[in-house]
Amino acid sequence: MAAQETVDHKYVYDFSEGNKDLKDLLGGKGANLAEMTNLGLPVPPGFTITTEACQAYLATGREPDGLAGQIEAHLESLERAMGKRLGDPRDPLLVSVRSGAKFSMPGMMETVLNVGLNDQSVVGLSAQAGQNDRFAWDSYRRLIQMFGKTVCEVPGEEFEHALDEIKNAKGTHNDLDLDADDLRGLVDAYKKIFLKHTGREFPQQPREQLDLAIRAVFESWNAERAVLYRRQERIPADLGTAVNVVTMVFGNLGPDSGTGVAFTRDPASGAQGIYGDYLANAQGEDVVAGIRNTVPLQELEQLDKASYDELLGIMARLEEHYKDLCDIEFTIERGKLWMLQTRVGKRTAAAAFVIAGQLVDEGLIDLDEALHRVNGAQLAQLMFPRFQLDHEFEAVAKGIGASPGAASGKVVFTSARAVELAAEGESVILVRRETNPDDLNGMIAAKGILTSRGGKTSHAAVVARGMGKTCVSGADEIEVNVPAKRFVVAGQTVNEGDVVSIDGTTGKVYLGEVPVMPSEVVQYFEGSLDAEHVDNALVRAVHRIMTHADGRRRLAVRTNADTGADAARARRFGAEGIGLCRTEHMFLGDRRELVERLILARDADGREAALEALLPLQRADFVEIFREMDGLPVTVRLIDPPLHEFLPPLEQLAVNVAVAQERGEDVAKEEALLAAVRRMHEENPMLGLRGVRLGLVIPGLFAMQVRAIVEAAVECAQRGGDPKPEIMVPLVGAVQELETVRAEAEKIIEEVTREKAVEVLIGTMIEVPRAALTAGQIAEAAEFFSFGTNDLTQMGWGFSRDDVEGAFFWRYLELGIFGISPFESIDRDGVGRLVRIASEEGRAARPGLKLGVCGEHGGDPDSVHFFHEVGLDYVSCSPFRVPVARLEAGRAVVETGGSDSR
Secondary structure: OOOOOOOOOOOEEEEHOOOOOOHHHHHHOOOOOOOOHHHHOOOOOOOEEEEEHHHHHHHOOOOOOOOHHHHHHHHHHHHHHHOEEEOOOEEEEEEEEEEOOOOOOOOOOOOOEEEEEOOHHHHHHHHOOOOHHHHHHHHHHHHHHHHHHHHHHHOOHHHHHHHHHHHHOOOOOOHOOOOOOHHHHHHHHHHHHHHHHHHEEEOHHHHHHHHHHHHHHHHOOOOOOHHHHHHHHHHHHOOOOEEEEEEOOOOOOOOOOEEEEEEOOOOOOOEEEEEEEEEEEEOOOHHHHHHOOOOOHHHHHHHHHHHHHHHHHHHHHHHHOOOOOEEEEEEEOOEOOOHHHHHHOOOOHHHHHHHHHHHHOOOOOHHHHHOOOOOOHHHHHHOOOOOEEEEEEEEOOOOOEEOOEEEEEEEEEEHHHHHHHHOOEEEEEEEOOOOOOOHHHHHHOOOEEEEOOOOOOOOHHHOOOOOOOOEEEOOOOOEEEOOEEEEOOOOEEEEEOOOEEEEEOOOOEEEEOOOEOOOOOHHOOOOOOOOOOOOHHHHHHHHHHHHHHHHHHOOOOEEEEOHHHHHHHHOOOOOEEEEEEEEEHHHHHHHHHHHHHHHHHHHHHHHHHHHHHHHHHHHHHHHHHOOOOOOOOOEEEOOOOOOHOOOOOHHHHHHHHHHHHHHHOHHHHHHHHHHHHHHHHOOOOHHHOOOHHHHOOOOOOOHHHHHHHHHHHHHHHHHOOOEEEEEEEEOOOHHHHHHHHHHHHHHHHHHHHOOEEEEOEEEEEEEOOHHOOOHHOOOOOOOOEEEEEHHHHHHHHOOHHHHHHOHHHHHHHHHHOOOOOOOOOOOOOHHHHHHHHHHHHHHHOOOEEEEEEEEEHHHHHHHHHHHHHOOOOOOOOOOHHHHHHHHHHHHHHHOOOOOOOE
């Protein structure tokens, strides 16, 4: 937003002026508060300051011109509507100041409640509430605590220590046992803490409180935890947050008041029913913070049936209106229900599929929309293994299954320790009484999260579900002692570093490491579960949506496989051929000796003898693969890496020879091998004698491989099979390289296929930037291109993948230079542009040119969408990622408005 915004630019909207489609401008919270207001639901009056105002503030360091006046005008309108003034000593209007970005970022930014309270208005608030001094002073201490921590960066633990001291003096662990005098004393203690850390008294001017709170919410967009969360969830960094100023309603007025969070369906499983948490005599932050264990939402029916019935009616209305699972925050103030927020709720991967299927059955959405609402990352989560339990494993505790999965690891009690051990390659379980936004680093690093407090709507649960992390919350049998680095459960002490296992579906906690078994979804893909007949809602939903995705997608999905077993598994997972068969894997194990003979051959006869020995072995490998992929294309890449990779490392071999010489042993063979390794040694082998260069320098090498491929295809065809071999020449940078190899290959193909005709395509891998830029020339000699995006990324960026990811990528991610590693998801602007250029120029030269991709990006959800957009014919990925690519290829058609099915 430009600094010279005109003063008449609209930065503030009343709730009655917005709607749910204005999330870019009003943020998710503000847009949905406006939508509920327009639906006539009981929403406390308020207004929203736009994301544009935040963007302008962050760009210039000051509020944009006109904002202060607009806030003043909307505040006066709110005061007139409520018949109260902000901070009036006799009858104060109090407001909450809440963040609200376009995309939900639970707990990552700031909220300040009870703005407008001071030493005078706290008395008026008590009078408002019928001389309820306890409520008034409880609200005031909350304001000082939240304002101090949020706006003035006072350490939150100082306030917590003061609260603990008063509770200890009272002999209680429960906040509700503190009376008005206790809380009045707590306010005095909080004020002293505020003065000590800020050098000033707690501000008594209500408008100053409001302005400072608004600025703090703006600035929280760039708080460390918010930046980290956006990076984790791939949320753009330039959106900014809206600020919602909402009339306070109070859930801490007594037993007839309270606050809660509700879901219209179970966010963990997708099951229909009543799900949520309620906490009597509490303000909203108490529920998600997990500082007191909540009661199930169903218990509200006994506490306040009228509010309960009204809430259920609103939940049903909102779900029908949004046509999705809704996450709702509400407060009851002395029997009056108020809606504080709604949003499309975060859910687990399993719930996403199940709910999508349910909504289709209910006629709220169609199958295209159901496909849009799930994604490949969720499907990948569902393919993770689960615990294999038997009589040997008994749970020592049971909490709430807040985010499914099976996770085992070493216990840690701080986020810092979780990050430290995870960086060393350890699997860890982060154990806390409850998590808070400052724990985000540790939650990302951990395999799972275990808390002794909280429920399905606590901070730990909501964030874990969003990240796909296993989480068990509210396991109150566990006594967590963070300073001592241990927890006690069932009479046993578990120290930091001990291993535990947690089941995010059942909520059970086990000591030690529990073995795992395949998920039901993997069993379905492998054919051992019949989706049409199995009594499993998740498997049925996955089958239904995958079937629709297959019918919608244009991209074919192949697999990267080097053995018959891999090919067979990939075919069960839905692969439509092999996009990359790496022949170098066939030179490992016992065959290394033959490679050594090839390298050490002193003349053409010796070299030919070694190649003749390798030929039948390679042919047998290809027969097995063609048999498993009968009727489907198999792209075989000729040997790609430098030959020295098949020999012992130079340093190790040199040491072995030196030691043997010292002992007087006969080392003639080893010395010859060492001389060959030294002769072939390269400073940068990835840019040296490999791929097509190797085939041109070592006579007969590629010829042997081509013969093995074609002879295997002919053998399969003679047995009644339908092999479809495609020979791929790697690392081509100039058309002349490909022409040379092609001429030799065509002679062999013609010779071998005389008795039995087999069609053999010859193409190349586009992995050198020059190949992408001269694709029009190369296409004249190639019947297909397969983009090797791993090497294309290395060479395009000038990165060595083996070195840079551990060396400095973490810093690039931290600085925002990368949103995600370019080896994980295709760099659309750079490497992706090379793919686009090569595709367009290749097809211009050869209209029927087949295009595919076989790098790791072939199974990355976001990259699949790019490859669909560019117009490739297929993607190829590891067998396990085939279902993910199938799903995303279908979603790509739906999300681009395509109507053509395959």
